Amino acid sequence: MSDLPLRSQLAVALGRTAARMSRLAGKGDGSVIGGRIGLRLDPELLTRLAKDRKLVLVSATNGKTTTTRLITSAMAPLGEIATNAFGANMPTGHVSALASAPGARYGVLECDEKYVPMVLKETGANVVALMNLSRDQMDRAAEIWLLAGKWRRALEASPQSHVIANCDDPLVTWGAATAKSVTWVAAGQHWREDSWCCPECGGPLDRQGGEEDSDWRCRQCHFARPRPDWVLRGDTVVAPDGRAVPLAQLQLPGRANRSNAAMALAVVAQFGVPPEQALPALAQVKSVAGRYTTVEAQGRELRLLLSKNPAGWLEAFDVLAPAPGPVALSINAQGPDGRDTSWLWDVDYRILRGRPVWATGERRVDLAARLEAADVAFTLVDDIEQAVTAVPPGRLDVIANYTAFQDIRTRYGRAL
Amino acid sequence: MPSDRLKIVWIYPDLLSTYGDQGNTIVLERRAALRGVPTETVHLRSDEPVPPDGDLYLLGGGEDRPQILAAQRLRADGGLAEAARRNAVIFAVCAGYQILGHEFGGEEGQPLPGLGLLDIRSGRGQQRAVGEVVGDVAAELNVPRITGFENHQGVTTIGPNARPLAKVVAGVGNGDGQGFEGAYAGHTLGTYMHGPALVRNPGLADLLLTWAVGMELPQLPPSWSERLREERLNAALAPR
Numbered sequence A: 001m002s003d004l005p006l007r008s009q010l011a012v013a014l015g016r017t018a019a020r021m022s023r024l025a026g027k028g029d030g031s032v033i034g035g036r037i038g039l040r041l042d043p044e045l046l047t048r049l050a051k052d053r054k055l056v057l058v059s060a061t062n063g064k065t066t067t068t069r070l071i072t073s074a075m076a077p078l079g080e081i082a083t084n085a086f087g088a089n090m091p092t093g094h095v096s097a098l099a100s101a102p103g104a105r106y107g108v109l110e111c112d113e114k115y116v117p118m119v120l121k122e123t124g125a126n127v128v129a130l131m132n133l134s135r136d137q138m139d140r141a142a143e144i145w146l147l148a149g150k151w152r153r154a155l156e157a158s159p160q161s162h163v164i165a166n167c168d169d170p171l172v173t174w175g176a177a178t179a180k181s182v183t184w185v186a187a188g189q190h191w192r193e194d195s196w197c198c199p200e201c202g203g204p205l206d207r208q209g210g211e212e213d214s215d216w217r218c219r220q221c222h223f224a225r226p227r228p229d230w231v232l233r234g235d236t237v238v239a240p241d242g243r244a245v246p247l248a249q250l251q252l253p254g255r256a257n258r259s260n261a262a263m264a265l266a267v268v269a270q271f272g273v274p275p276e277q278a279l280p281a282l283a284q285v286k287s288v289a290g291r292y293t294t295v296e297a298q299g300r301e302l303r304l305l306l307s308k309n310p311a312g313w314l315e316a317f318d319v320l321a322p323a324p325g326p327v328a329l330s331i332n333a334q335g336p337d338g339r340d341t342s343w344l345w346d347v348d349y350r351i352l353r354g355r356p357v358w359a360t361g362e363r364r365v366d367l368a369a370r371l372e373a374a375d376v377a378f379t380l381v382d383d384i385e386q387a388v389t390a391v392p393p394g395r396l397d398v399i400a401n402y403t404a405f406q407d408i409r410t411r412y413g414r415a416l
Numbered sequence B: 001m002p003s004d005r006l007k008i009v010w011i012y013p014d015l016l017s018t019y020g021d022q023g024n025t026i027v028l029e030r031r032a033a034l035r036g037v038p039t040e041t042v043h044l045r046s047d048e049p050v051p052p053d054g055d056l057y058l059l060g061g062g063e064d065r066p067q068i069l070a071a072q073r074l075r076a077d078g079g080l081a082e083a084a085r086r087n088a089v090i091f092a093v094c095a096g097y098q099i100l101g102h103e104f105g106g107e108e109g110q111p112l113p114g115l116g117l118l119d120i121r122s123g124r125g126q127q128r129a130v131g132e133v134v135g136d137v138a139a140e141l142n143v144p145r146i147t148g149f150e151n152h153q154g155v156t157t158i159g160p161n162a163r164p165l166a167k168v169v170a171g172v173g174n175g176d177g178q179g180f181e182g183a184y185a186g187h188t189l190g191t192y193m194h195g196p197a198l199v200r201n202p203g204l205a206d207l208l209l210t211w212a213v214g215m216e217l218p219q220l221p222p223s224w225s226e227r228l229r230e231e232r233l234n235a236a237l238a239p240r
Helices: A006-024 A031-041 A045-050 A064-078 A091-099 A113-123 A144-156 A170-176 A254-270 A275-284 A310-318 A342-346 A364-373 A384-390 A402-411 B022-033 B064-077 B079-085 B095-100 B202-213 B224-237
Strands: A054-059 A081-083 A106-110 A127-130 A162-166 A181-186 A205-207 A216-218 A230-233 A236-238 A244-246 A294-297 A300-306 A327-330 A357-360 A394-400 B006-011 B039-044 B056-059 B089-093 B103-105 B111-113 B120-137 B146-158 B163-170 B180-185 B188-191
Touching (some): A006 A091, A031 A045, A031 A091, A045 A091, A054 A113, A064 A081, A064 A106, A064 A275, A081 A091, A091 A113, A113 A144, A127 A254, A144 A170, A144 B064, A162 A170, A181 A254, A236 A254, A254 A310, A327 A384, A327 A402, A342 A364, A342 B022, A357 A384, A364 B022, A384 A394, A394 A402, B006 B022, B022 B202, B056 B202, B064 B079, B064 B095, B064 B111, B089 B095, B095 B103, B095 B120, B095 B146, B095 B188, B120 B180, B120 B224, B146 B163, B146 B180, B163 B188, B202 B224
Parallel strands (some): A054 A106, A054 A127, A081 A106, A127 A162, A162 A181, A181 A230, A300 A394, A327 A357, B056 B089, B089 B188, B103 B120
Antiparallel strands (some): A205 A216, A294 A300, B103 B111, B120 B146, B120 B163
16 A cells, blocks of 8 residues: 555545445445546556455345445455445445555456456456346346456456356356457346346357256357356255255355355465355355345334345245245335336246235335236335235245335335 | 137246346236136247247347347248247337347447347447336327336437337337337337336336137226336336
8 A cells, every 4th residue: 555656645544534424414425426436536546456456356236235245244264355345346446445454455347347457458357256247227237248348358368367257157258258268157048037148149158957056058159158166056066076065054045145155265265265165254144235134113023125136036036935935125216226117027026925924115006017917916105114914923035126225225214 | 809718928047038038928917817707928039039929028238248149040030030920919119129130239339230120220328227217108098198217328219110109208119219109010019128028118018918709808907016006107207
């Protein structure tokens, strides 16, 4: 840090002051505003702050924040780690994360999918973890085929970066395939509606086997699933040397988190942390920025699940309490959620039939039309509290999209 | 509808299903079933031939590359053109709408041949149109004001053998300066309202069903779709 030029040091200091003031004003954790001011004063600040550190970038449509957290936990024995733990996943957030840990030799940075090329160029990250790509917030996000193409060009231009990629996702595989060195992880893919066609030639992809460790190849060209180095099967990960690593002790629920854990194990192995050492650290993670947290309210236990897109809903359904456990759904369509609610029609809500279902959020009427068409009985309520008081004491699973989730966290004290 | 059930063919969900396009099949199936008309839906993948005996064909939206592939495969297959000749119903949104025309803009905006089933030409505009779109539907179709979400960079001009679906009240629509949204001719109808466009527009869904079964259908009691339609119209037309 003291190696930084004077202007960069000033940029860091002013950014930190702005972040502190933003926090005091109650406007979030301040990392975005702090980073923005820093970058304005020194546009090369990210490059300078990344210098001489070992950096991991973590990107995907879903699971970025959680996997970043898992990797950070498992790498803790190596020393201090700079990380954007609260999901500020664009360069402003990266600047803040690195500036606030000047002594850290390691950095684990969650990175928005669109920003992977830019951040890779500016930081020359040592390791890039790429997990999944699926339709998400189409009104503001890039189209994913285009996005994967940009990953390809960026990785080709960054031969020093080692990539760790999920080879069960054909689009991610294609996006990662230009990297000079890749560790392939068979981390699973449950949402397949965006990968029926070969990313290379557009031909049909043929799949063999079931949900796990299933092979795929293009019927028309050479493009096929690479041989995985790590394989997730049920709640076991098989390491490259054949060791079976049980994931049963994970506290984060569901197959999506087993997938995130498999990716995290492969990443930390790259830094010399063996699975048996990493596993206890992964197992300690109970909730990530409020996700999966249980809060007590009026004698009910609310478990909060964040789902932002169709693939995310599929994973949220996977961890629901068994039917007839009650479920509350909350949908907003503000900027961060995407202003377009069309994606509701890509989610198969029929799985909720036979449960008490409450629908709320700013776009609850969109949700009502969707649930009606799926023949799911539901009650429309003005806010989450009405759902909480309506269910009998006990557990209530709450699935919400981004700003709806934050509203609920705020309402229940944010002490999560 | 020659057989005992209405056959809905969803064209290429592996290429043209970007964001909730499935909603249109669900709405049509449901509104038919509520009137006692059974349906059969084929989710047709792009390596399969287009069945010649469909009553109602649906095309969704897609990214540039999938759109180009879909147009190539549909041209090579020829089945959809045959369906159009029989006057089967074709409903297309966004990228699917552009494909129906004589040409559309490719990845670099270059003109590419469409199916020529609707007398429109599309190219790429300067700006992306993203947001709520509202239109007053051509009077002869007898469908109330439509509401949808558009997300496209297309500019579409309607030729003499097609008519505008609607006059734009809010949003961009076809974007060629004429103030129109969508187009139709015979039983072929396309729109820039993307994804599940029929969800908010039960009147438009019923028009397609009426065309497909060849007779007037009884009215249905209001559903949440009508309430959603009201809400979205109010939101789109509210003074800012």
